Amino acid sequence: MKKEIRICGFGGQGVILAGFIIGKAASVYMDYNAVQSQSYGPEARGGAARSEIVISDKKIGYPRPTSVDLLVAMSQEAFDTYRDDIRDDTVIIIDPDLVKKHSIGRPLYKIHAQQIAEELGNKIVTNIVMVGAATSIFGFLKPDAVRNAVMDSVPSRFKELNLKAFEKGLEAGKNAKPGL
Amino acid sequence: MGEIKTAGELNKKYLREGMWPTIFCNGCGNGVVLEYTFWALEELGLDMDKVAFASGIGCSSRLPGYINADGLHTTHGRAIAFATGLKAANPDLTVIIFTGDGDCAGIGGNHFIHAARRNIDMTVIMINNFIYGMTGGQLAPTTPIGGIATTAPYGNIEHPFDLCVVAKALGASYVARWTVSHPYQPIKSIKEGIQKKGFSYIEFLAPCPTAYGRRNKLGDIQRLWEWYDKNTILIEDYERIMKYGDEKEKERAKKMIQIGVFQDVEKPEFFTEYQKLVERLQGNTITKTSSVKSKKMVVKK
Amino acid sequence: MILINEDWCKGCQICITRCPVDALEESDKLNRRGVRPPKLKENNRCNFCRLCELLCPDLAITVIPDEETKEKPKKTLRPPIVSVRSIGRNIK
């Protein structure tokens, strides 16, 4: 068993934290082996950023995805840059408000993550909404495990907001249907 | 002052057995500075087990080798950085650094600047002979304009570096400059510098008859020593002249090197502040980096 | 009395030229380095100010005040470089 996940977006959107949460959920709370890596550098803010997680029940050698099972995109530029190695059955989740040009001739999941976050009062939790949605859409990650990882990873004064964002995302994911 | 009254007894106490006489040239000022340091230590009555010396590379940097105490003879220009670590590991140590003008103002300038800025409790005794003596008389950052060096054979055209001004501007706790030709004020300054909790910088104008004097018509040791008397001015005198003097006096004073105590202030010292930080952090209940244990659970696959 | 560690002397003569009472001179004997260490003059006005002891770059001199001397050892102070009296004499 091996799952490879890529989360991408603008620098500053929290894609690295989102990847960290998923990696932590899988490795600490689900007892799998997991590695998380990220693109990092001058493009980390302003340009496209990505965070990648490989989860396996065996020892993980090469730590980068070789073929992505789940792609989460939160910006147009990132979506365009980082979807070259997707398969036909790769699960794709995007925020249609941020990735406007997403007609690539195959169905994908659309989660208005930023909109949901803004309704909660702070678009800073867009990434957590996405993590919630990805949890229910992808199905592999246990919601409890991811919830624990979210709670571990955010400052205490934002715990409540992040928890809400996660639950909203989880719910949005449950109701989401893939579409072109 | 303790029991010791004479140089002979002083030397027996502070000199490392078998190391003296020095490798220094005839008439060199390094030995004088060492003697002044011994007198200052003697007057302070410090336990020499708790005094450590550090130095870089150059003639002056050989001084710790002659002292019967722990000595760290390090790489060129880095003594202050080494001493920073030493002081961090054992703040009970009195740390004294011997350095030269090339070592401190040249290659080690950055370490000097930042240790002064952090106000780390150490005493830097800089022996300024205007030249790279050990390597044979090359141009130093402190060589006066017009001075002859092997690498400035037609006379120096660079502006010399005044580290006292720099140390003062950086807010070092204690800054002084003296010449080696008079003993009492320097001994007092070394004492004050060691006692000061913070960065103390004491510069000595010290003759180098071999590498500097010879090339600059000051080869005669006596004349070289006299040069220091004739070309230095006490900061108090300088200020008085600038205030009340006539133009001629002012012109003359401006050409001289100022000596005296330039700064003597109380200022928070780095490791004292660091200790407060540690106490603040350890006093508080430690905020955990990770989850609350009771909440932790492992979801079965 | 002054004690000279003769082998430590390098012959710079700072002690001789800097003595405020001109009490020192070169001795006749040569040391290991071939220089003539200082000695007190036959007739001297040494007042045990210890300047030579402090200034010797090679830590070769020790001054021991003679027991019978009534005169108190003096500290030599730094002579003013610019005469203070001359300062500001042209103030109008």
Add this chain to the structure above:
Amino acid sequence: MKYKRDPKRIREVLGDKIQFILGDMACVYGGLLAGCSFFAGYPITPASEVAEGMARLLPRVGGTYIQMEDEIGSLAAVIGASWGGAKAMTATSGPGFSLMMENYGYAVMTETPCVIVNVQRTGPSTGQPTLGAQGDMMQVRWGTHGDFEAIALAPSTVQECMDLTIEAFNLAEKYRNPVCVMTDGEIGHLRERIVIPDEKELKIINRVPATIDKEKFIPFSNSQIQKNSKVPDFPTFGTGYHTYVTGLTHNIYGFPATDKQKDHQELVLRITTKITDDREKLTMVEKLYIDDAKIAVVTYGATARPAETAVEMARRKGIKVGMLRLKLVWPFPIKEIQNLASQVDKIVVPEMNLGQIVHPIREYSEGQCEVVNVPKVGGEMHLPHEIFKYLEGK
């Protein structure tokens, strides 16, 4: 403040036993567990997280963190702290490591225990700051001038970043030598699960402080060393030994003997043979499918990860391939390589540089088998199939 290692406080500060953290952070954890009480560093990508972690955690365990003005000063302060009795470390990357070279040699010459974490990147010069590479594997061995022996470890996982940092401290203390943890931007910026060892699982070695009569103590000689010790006792500054420590060639008493051929030879032989004599004891390798292998991949650090994937791919296809991973690269495990070379037909050496460790492998395989250099530069790890293609054929 005098530091006393307090296991309870360290655990409190580190937090949960199982965590998902960065490789750089794991080096911090390793340092704290080993008893590091002083860190001096200077920001440099991709090693800055080590300094950040130390700045956050060290004061909480009572240690001292200081950000120096450059890498030269950082290693200088670390060496100074070590003489003050602290276990001390710094962390840097390629350009900073180049700046440290002079004081690295000073630490070797003065037999100062200290740890340098090098989160490697590539060069020459500034190179690719944000990307990983194995750019300094030869610099750590030959970078400083003169004759010396290096001790260098190379972690392949985040767990090993912690474990080998602890080991680095142990070796530094045992051999009184600087020890380098040669991690890289790939591992340093990777997050993985780590399990923090319990106190009783930890093996901590501390230098032997000098206790001999102060008048009789000879600081730089093997004549007084304790049973089972490789190095002279350590006369910590402030304990009354009045030791003179110099980077100049010194005699057994520590005093300059720069013009003495015999003193120099004795000194340099002593500080090198203390390590080379123990070469086989020091050897740390991990073997995978070596027993029946006809082709072997010899690897270290980050490259071991795609190499392992490639070896698994080859084994699935029935190719008799094995892997030898060097956890300790210097002193070079000569015997392991000689043995391997006599067994296999081909040794494949993937490295994230144009070929560094391939050279000693070629040297010590002594022509017994083919040695193939598989370089990859530009800041990316080999893809498994890029290594795999060298395992097919023959």
